[in-house]
Amino acid sequence: MILTRENLINLILAAALLAIPLIANAAGQPFYITLATRVAILALAATGLNLALGVGGLVSFGHAAFFGIGGYVAGILASHSFSGEPVLFGLSGTNQMWIIWLVAMALAGVVGLAIGAISLRTSGVYFIMITLAFAQMVYYFAVSWPAYGGEDGLSILVRNQFPGVMTMVPMNFFLICYVILLVGIALFAVIRASRFGAALQAARQNEVRVATVGIQPYRIRLTGFVLSAMITGLAGALFADLNRFVSPSMLSWHMSGELIVLIILGGTGRLFGPLAGAALYVAFEYALGGITERWQFFLGLILLLVVLFARGGLVGLLAGKAKHG
């Protein structure tokens, strides 16, 4: 790997995210570990969306659906594991994280396939609206489904298990999320650099050109959308485990908007843009949220400044324009 300015910034970001909870742990301040875990999970969710939005140019306003589906998979499987009742067709619940992750990714992928297959027949504003509509359908479904708490949500009494790790220890759970985030970012980088990634980026830049060289833009985008949904779904499962609670708010359009905001703040399409954005967002939420309930007003101002003057987001501001070989 060549040590470009962007790579250096990425390294610093990754190191800082690891250092903060380590220091907080040594200082006996577990609250900051939770904050850092929140950053890691939101960054992972936004990394998923970044594949669709940043690489593929697909402005999905419905990724909360996948985030929430991941969350509900964790909550539902855990509740069945606790009660001992089968989930479906005699299949029992589980409190094993890695099974939950696989199920969350699979289900988010299947739902992503269905939503994408229809939504990707449109583009532009229509695509934004139709993804929003699908996510709202999932949201209202969850609200009106009393078996799993409906509007009140569903608690996870004991955080799910990971072999050989005491997941209730905040630092341990942080490390799980941190490693998954790094794997997710690495996967993002590999996909972006691959033939598929080239086609997905080209489809964003010029759909007609992609078709003219013999590649169906629709199939490329649908695949990108599904992969994107799977990563965001995985993040959702972790988020539910962090809060030990899942509710329809994870599925709401606010959440979809938040993920888009994270990406724009950090740098659209940039490898560490979602992490930079999530860190900025959570820092704001924490620092300003303590002072005023209206902290989102100030976040809005920052977002405005970024959109007007720093289109590459925080990473773009620090590292300069993205390069494409």
Added chain:
Amino acid sequence: MVEPILQISNLVKNFGALRATDGVTLDLRPGEIHALIGPNGAGKSTLIHQICGTLRQDSGSIRFAGQDVGGLSVAERARLGLGRTFQVSSIAPEFSALRNVMLAAQAKEGSSFRFFKPVMRDQGLIDKAMAMLERVGLTERARIPAAELSHGERRQLEIAMALALQSKAFLLDEPMAGMGPEGSKALTRFLDTLRQEAPILLVEHDMDAVFALADRISVLVYGRVIATGTVDEIRRDPTVRSAYLGDHG
């Protein structure tokens, strides 16, 4: 007679009451440059859109490389070997010239569903793309983002992409448009050699280029082909002269 690469028969396309393509029959034979000329609004663009698949014909057939392609998508026709350039160059602006051609080369090789191997370390693909860039004279500009290329260079880039597809026919939509006199001359020389690679259906307004290059010319007026023939036949044709050529004849 050699079988044509592209055979268009009785093609019709209506937009409401307007018949934009009115029973067009036209073919493209191996080794030739077939120029399609006609005044603005004659339906040239509509015809091109139907050939490459962005518009579906109302009736009639399009055969390409031995099969009926009338129902295929743009991408499917491209994979069969229909290479095209656009009136306004169509490129991926953020990508370098090299990456643009690599995209075509990867499409030709088959799968774009490869998720792991980094494309910029795929030496086979890079070599293929560089060879095409060299043929059109863009070697020096390979690493420049396509958005920063000049108008003429983008034309060359589009041709390099069509070459990378190993096209069986080229569909060139006004390649001379916006080129200076020098650029036009250079491009004319290049197209003259290109016909040996694959036949060219050339839609062009620049009559000097058309007369210099074309083996045959078809004249499209109000959606109909009013004449097809050699350069001399078309120059002498009275209906063409009155309908279109005017002083040029």
